[in-house]
Amino acid sequence: MTLDPITLTVIQSGLQQVCDEMDLSFSRAAFSPVIAEANDRSDGIYSAEDGSLIAQGSQGLPVFVGVMQFSTSTIIKMIAAGQVAAPKPGDIYIVNDPYLGGTHLMDVRFAMPVWREGEIFCWLSNTGHWPDTGGAVPGGFSASATAVEQEGLRLPPVRLFKEGELDPEIYAIICSNIRVADQRIGDVKAQAAALYVGQSRLTRLLDRYGDDTVREAIAELRARAAQQMRAHIAQIPPGTYHASAFIDSDGVVNEPLEIRLAITADQGELTFDFTGSSAPCAGPMNSVLATTHSSVYLAMRHIFPDVPISAGAFEPLNILRPEGTFLDAHYPRPVSGCAAEVSQRIAEAVFAALVEPLPDLVTASPAGSSGNFALGGEVPEEGRSYVMYQISGGGYGGYAGGDGISNGCSTIGISKAPPVEIMEQQFPVLYHRYALHEGSAGAGTHRGGFGLDYEVEILKGTARASFVMDHGRTGPQGALGGQDGGVNRVEVTQGGTSFVPEHLSKAQDIALTAGDHVRVRTPGGGGYGPPSDRAPEKVAEDVRLGRLTEEEAQRDYGKTAS
Template structure:
């Protein structure tokens, strides 16, 4: 029964106020961060967490979704290590095995006190472009243990009663490249926590701490009830799906995500038994990432449910320790956050697509192709590390075609402007454009991927890339076609080079004039392409997104050259479509 003392209008105000606080924290972190991945691409997140359990209370609209779920485990790890945190204390950690993702994602956890009593935790996470290790940027494709990937930080006190422990920073930054940039990113994260503390204090001053706490409890209960109502509408039963990663960068064998999803009344149970064993390379997934990816997928399908601890309660997740999705020390995990998590999302979508087919789209591009180039810039006289990820196409869905050049399903990020990258690093973009022909055909076609090529302008450099979807492109659904796969290609002294593992390599030496190209997949198509409106096919041809040959081969739409451009040949189109029918 609903709490009769809860005023619906105030509840709405409280929900939006909590979200606004975290949004301001996100903006503060974005504006103050030094590296473009945080300041421009929004590879960061902030959140408010429960004072006793560490469960998520609120997240912002632009925080990276995979981080918010993961940070719940990070807060709980900090609370377990330091149960008596005092006002002004700050815990730092990046340990993948206790609430982390990969080492580059650094988290800060701070208790928030109001009138001398702990009311909540504030926490954030930001991607640092280097954390030490064998490979600049942290994406070491041939790493076989986490020690090779960088500095591992278990939960430790970074600040005590408001006083920063400089000896900790000295130790950490002595093991990282470009330490002045890392210090700037850290200060930005601390500033965001300060903003959150100030805004939360204002909210409690206005409404009272006990009243705000009461409304937080009600928001949690309502999210749980809403999630249960959606689950209850699904047909009871067990649904099975699988998804594959290309390889781990060392062994060429594909890596399998096996999932069974059981719907029983108003509960969901996910079981990853049968997934591949832990792998040699860095494509192991941490337990917190696997859990968070499940809830990111659920949020995609049920976007109306606010993210807080309530959505976790109707769901159980089993991840056996003998699978690559529950990495234990010392397994390498740099691909955990951005690549492994995306295959988990695919598997969850595969199960949900059987239970609620009207809500689930065809496969998305499903990789961010973590790309790094680093070296010494002789003009600016300083070392640099540039990291960027790429957008791609979303799958066709019941409401229309998939998005083009969208962010990954685990993110709310955006592409770093090329002007910023060209200003800060000794590179130049030859092009950055929509990848024509990359979308999977369908009655609702997939969105198109992006493709770009950069050229090293000065100085020598070394590059690494850790991506996926080179062997297993995004699949279509309900008769739709698959999209094009990821392509990574370098040209060194005019000679082309493609990685043996297609989307994974490290230590690629570049000289001025050499180039690197990344072409991202589109999304899979939904429904029989022969049912697509021919006028939409013609529009794609006129926009240069597909060729007239594609229109005929994929959609059965025959075009003839007329005055001023292409025209649909109605007779030939009908015949082509009739011939394609079984």
């Protein structure tokens, strides 16, 4: 059978729509602001044979693309080996084990097979960031953890839903190990509902076109994605391109970690070699292999965004296993910073390596931090406790076509900071400031975007604050003569006295009471091209709007507003 182009396109759009509806259902039904408002989640369709990616929602986090491919593959293998109970219609597996194709423990994945005539046609899977999965500190971002057990509850693949019914015993185990457990049922049911919506929509598509036709379309779309990616890679002159990116510290040892990358372009394929990167670290900035792979995938998606999302797009990308480095973490290494921070340094290294051969397609480095700020507290007079999780954006890098976006979402996804009004409504906090991080944009012919500057006050009770962020020691890299972006800054005011954490933007278990403040200023994007070539009127406009001072304009550009 040969599919005509129109049918192929309609099926491709239909598969995408299934995933988009799952994303929308998940966010609309979820309880936690980090999912319902910030959209820290993703949904996709995966192969029944090997778990490879078929389609993913356009509004899902790119970093979860490769990760769910790995975790679905792992579930399939474990079922075949008898290590996991075989599924029945209506079953949904839950898993958050980082070493089984995951990220960190807070990213909880559900997976459900879709049945057709007694056989599994494909798998649906989604990931949602739970505000808490237990561990040493509220929110799971234990900046000084030295073992994964300190970060929270680790779940292997188990059937949380059996033939459509929530297993009360497994759910009780989960609730007994997490904070604010009574609120998790809203997220659990929302996550499951998204998969059931996907099953319904996919069944409608299969009924309309037939299973064999859709299978043929999936195979053709995968082949075309690989072909398109190879055609794009062919634009890169053959050779090897080098770059490095640095992480401030691992939260335990106050020394930088280096990601060393060599990318070799040859005959439509790229080989990524991380040899020479830092050894496994003591703290939570290790990356599991699935996240390392997914970080490379998402970086290439940024560079070539028109390539359809499927496993075929990854076929021309050969990633050598970075054995013996912190980019290939094994149990019991702590990993809470891998998806949110290390992944973005990996992407930064890819951008820095490829901006020279692809100057019109690659940007200077973006902020590259999710700004993970977890606040867990109690309000005794109201008889309640809470876990608040704040993510935040930063500046994008300048590029050949213009300046970087200010306060854009992180490199790894489309997640955005929850609205201030929602946070103040749900938690006992007051935002005193929510503005651009002035002066943070890396200078360049096209400057980087500005980061975010926000300040939160604790209004009631007591709380404990934890941070896992990055780019506090050095800012995002400029490109082709552009300057680095401004650094991340965290300042805590405790009992009227302000201080900066020892590890700059990593700390845990800081005791706060009513009246204490936390201020965070996120990184700006790197500049693109020599600052001296920036148009004087653009410098003057930034000064007029208060984004730069006269002194900063003179220092960075040799120009003044006058």
